[in-house]
Amino acid sequence: MNYIVLQPSGSNGVNYVLLIILHCRLHCCWQLKQLLRGYVHIVKRVSHQNGKRSVFQEVALKSRTECRSIPPPKYYSQLITEMEDLGWDKLVFIDTEFRTLRLKAEDSSGRQHVVTVKLKPKHPLEAPVCTADLPVPLAMTWTAQSSLTHVHTQFLLLLESLAEFWAVLDEIDQKTWVLEPEKPSRADTMRRIVIGNNVSIKVEVNTRHPNMLPECCLLGADHVVTPLRNKLNSNMHLWNPECSVLQNLRDVLEIEFPSPATHEKSSFSVECGICYSYRLNSDIPDQVCNDSRCGQPFHQACLYEWLRGIPSSRQSFSIVFGECPYCSKPITVKCPPRNPEN
Ligand SMILES: [Zn+2]
Ligand SMILES: [Zn+2]
Structure with a gap:
């Protein structure tokens, strides 16, 4: 004996209808028989597929008006x-x-x-x-x-x-700390990789030529980023497409990336000095005070609001010039992009 449970959708799954096919005859209530008119041979065929039945056990039989669109x-x-x-x-x-x-x-x-x-x-x-x-x-x-x-x-x-492209990103995900995206999907081509405290590199990996030098952007305080940028520029010719992006970045920047094997992620996710949180919506504190003894990170939106509220700050076009809330050294911030939610 074969049977199929039919679940009328939209009924919270409460009203299951049990349909029994006995010796190739359909046993069910008359309403269901009416609904299944023309579909019986399919129901029988499915119900005879031993083992594969579960897939088709939930047949959609919505309200009768919707049945017309079947x-x-x-x-x-x-x-x-x-x-x-x-x-x-x-x-x-x-x-x-x-x-x-x-x-x-x-x-x-x-x-x-x-x-x-x-x-x-x-x-x-x-x-x-x-x-x-x-x-x-x-x-x-x-x-x-x-x-x-x-x-x-x-x-x-x-x-x-795309196998080579994913191999490049998988190596980065496994051997470094990635700040963004928080949970990379297979569609994400960008990675923001931790280099050190409040220093990171954003790489955009090419899907067709994943081992080529990716678009790179160094983020962090000037005194740390400038020497790295110089290394990147002067060693760019050493980039070897035969090696992985991660290995090339190590060679060109002359650094070792902190990895899950050597460091805790929490040591790199320093919270914003204004709102004391790490994630603000999806933003991370990527504005860093350039004073080498301070180096306090802030969210762009937090720093912008803070500086605009201080009378001594000065705005020129979309940039606000003011003082670091921590060390009072000069700090600038660009007007953050408008958040569609606000
Ligand atoms: Zn903040
Ligand atoms: Zn500062």
Whole structure:
């Protein structure tokens, strides 16, 4: 005996309807029978797939008005055929309307990825909309003969083309302290790497040529950043595309990056001297007093508000000139970009 639990969505999952297929006959209430008219052969087919049943156990049967927007039976049989070709083990999620699927893929380095596929009601005549956590656009070729296997194959090819890029970023993430992004996604091309107390380097890794010299920006107090910038400029010719970005940065800047093996992250996440917190919305205290004995970090927004409130401060265009709240030495800050939330 096979059975399927049908979950009418929007009902908080309370009203489950048990549908029993006994000797290939459908046993359920008359309302359900009416709803399933035209879909019975699909329900039977799914219910006979031993072991793979759970995926399709939650069939969307919304209110009857919404049932009218359900695609024709052919859509579902097509979907099942395509999933059988691709392999059910690739399916990590399907919504209750059977329109949105998430398929998993593993690249040759063992990284796990997921592609979200939104099928059109006229699938496969219309191309599905595919999205994934990638640093490049996910462009798919699609014809009326294409299937989910084509999506998956093209996705895998794209993943392989980005393997070197992710290898560069994975090494940075594993061997250094990254201040930003707080939780890097596979789409993030930027890393702000700790060099020392209140000193960091922001690198923007190229997706196509990941081992080339990335765009670099040194952040911190002038007395620390200037010598590093000079090193970067004078040693730039030593950059070796055969080596990783991290190794090249070490060689060119002539430094060792603090790593999780050698340092605690808390020693680099010094809070703002004005609001005493580290993260303000998503900002970190990246304005540093240039006096070498002070070196106090501040959030840009905090320092800007503070200096504007002091009568002795002076503003010229978007820059405010004033005194460090800690050591009274001259300090400047640019007007922070407007936060859309405020
Ligand atoms: Zn602050
Ligand atoms: Zn200061």
